[in-house]
Amino acid sequence: MQVRKIDTSRGADVRQFMQLPFDLYRDCPQWVPPIRAEMRKVFDRRHYPFYRHSTADFFVVEDAGRTVGRIAVLHNRNYTAYHQRPAAFFYYLDLVNDLQVARLLCDAAAEWAQQEGCNELIGPLGFMQGDGMGLLVEGFAHRPAMGIPYNYPYYGELLTALGFEKATDFSSGYVRGDHTLPERFYEVAEKVKQRRGLSSPSPRRKSCARGRRASARCITVRSRTTGSMRRCPRRTCEWWRIA
Numbered sequence: 001m002q003v004r005k006i007d008t009s010r011g012a013d014v015r016q017f018m019q020l021p022f023d024l025y026r027d028c029p030q031w032v033p034p035i036r037a038e039m040r041k042v043f044d045r046r047h048y049p050f051y052r053h054s055t056a057d058f059f060v061v062e063d064a065g066r067t068v069g070r071i072a073v074l075h076n077r078n079y080t081a082y083h084q085r086p087a088a089f090f091y092y093l094d095l096v097n098d099l100q101v102a103r104l105l106c107d108a109a110a111e112w113a114q115q116e117g118c119n120e121l122i123g124p125l126g127f128m129q130g131d132g133m134g135l136l137v138e139g140f141a142h143r144p145a146m147g148i149p150y151n152y153p154y155y156g157e158l159l160t161a162l163g164f165e166k167a168t169d170f171s172s173g174y175v176r177g178d179h180t181l182p183e184r185f186y187e188v189a190e191k192v193k194q195r196r197g198l199s200s201p202s203p204r205r206k207s208c209a210r211g212r213r214a215s216a217r218c219i220t221v222r223s224r225t226t227g228s229m230r231r232c233p234r235r236t237c238e239w240w241r242i243a
Helices: 011-024 036-043 077-083 099-115 154-161 183-196 206-229
Strands: 002-005 055-063 066-075 087-095 120-123 135-138 165-172 234-242
Touching (some): 011 066, 066 099, 087 099, 087 154, 099 120, 099 154
Antiparallel strands (some): 055 066, 066 087
């Protein structure tokens, strides 16, 4: 069993890295696969915006010709400069239920972080602000909402065994498509609008009209697919470790 940094200029390496979760979650109905074409963009060091200011590498663990783990490790230099906190992020963590695999991945990420001058390893946190954050620690029976990750229960157990500690809780849940807000919400919103001089004009442009129609379709689909699970809380956690 060995850990290897992939060559992002080699198509075979990129495909190997991308394929692992498809194999791990093949029989898991809750897992939502990424769009391959979108994910492939993060390996393009010449054109992906993240690499204009920061850097990242990708590692896999191989055992007898099989890929059994993967991780990305990032140094977002804008984050370090703004927060005055030299921290590296880990992301795209996927692996079989094996502590040795987890240790190889996290040790490789920690060593990479130290070489970048970072003294913390935080994650899962992605390349862009909208990337899914954290590990799922509750609600494994339910399909995740947009922006919420899905993983097997043993992920958190393996990270805890390696010395990671929970840093932040993120919670999500399901609501029915016909859910309405309490009247008090609208009263407060109206007072804020008057006090701050805010307004919400009705859009008249054709593009906005198309957007409203698309939103309506999305809300309808979401209502049909999640309406029966409106009381299912989900919680994810962000983990950190001194590198």
